Amino acid sequence: MSENRPDLLFVCIENSNRSQMAEGFARRLGQGRVTVFSAGSRPSGQINTRAIQFMEDKGIDLTVQLSKGLDDLPKVRWDYIVTMGCGDACPMLPALYRLDWDLPDPKHLDDAGFRAVRDRTERLVTELIAEATRPAPAQEERHG
Numbered sequence: 001m002s003e004n005r006p007d008l009l010f011v012c013i014e015n016s017n018r019s020q021m022a023e024g025f026a027r028r029l030g031q032g033r034v035t036v037f038s039a040g041s042r043p044s045g046q047i048n049t050r051a052i053q054f055m056e057d058k059g060i061d062l063t064v065q066l067s068k069g070l071d072d073l074p075k076v077r078w079d080y081i082v083t084m085g086c087g088d089a090c091p092m093l094p095a096l097y098r099l100d101w102d103l104p105d106p107k108h109l110d111d112a113g114f115r116a117v118r119d120r121t122e123r124l125v126t127e128l129i130a131e132a133t134r135p136a137p138a139q140e141e142r143h144g
Helices: 017-029 049-058 111-132
Strands: 007-012 035-041 078-083 095-100
Touching: 007 017, 017 035, 017 049, 017 111, 035 111, 049 111
Parallel strands: 007 035, 007 078, 078 095
Antiparallel strands: none
C-alpha cells in the first residue's frame, strides 16, 4: 500500500474490541508514519460500546472506525500482522512479521478488567510503532 510507511494489521475474532482499540492507538501513536487496518476472523459488524467509551477516556474516537472482516482488507503483503487471541481462527495472510498478543477478550470483563486490556494494548502498540518505524541501520561502506 504505502511504499515508505509500514502496513500494520490487527486481527481478533469479532473486530469489536481488541483489534479496534489497537487500530485506534496505532493511528494516534503512529501519527501518519504507519498505515493501519484491523479486521476480525468472524466480525460482529459493530464496535463494542464499552470499547468506544473506554477509548474516549484516552481521547481516541472509535466511532470513525468500522468492524470489518478479512475479505474487506486490501490484498497486500503486510509488514506486521498482530493476532490477538483468535487461536485457530487467525488468518494466514502474507506478512513480513507475525506477532501474537495473548490478550483476553474484554467483552465480558468488568470495567477495571476492560481498562487493563486497553492499557496493555496501548503499551504493546507503542512498542510496535517504535519497532516498525525504526530507521534501518545504515550500511557500512566497505573500502577494499
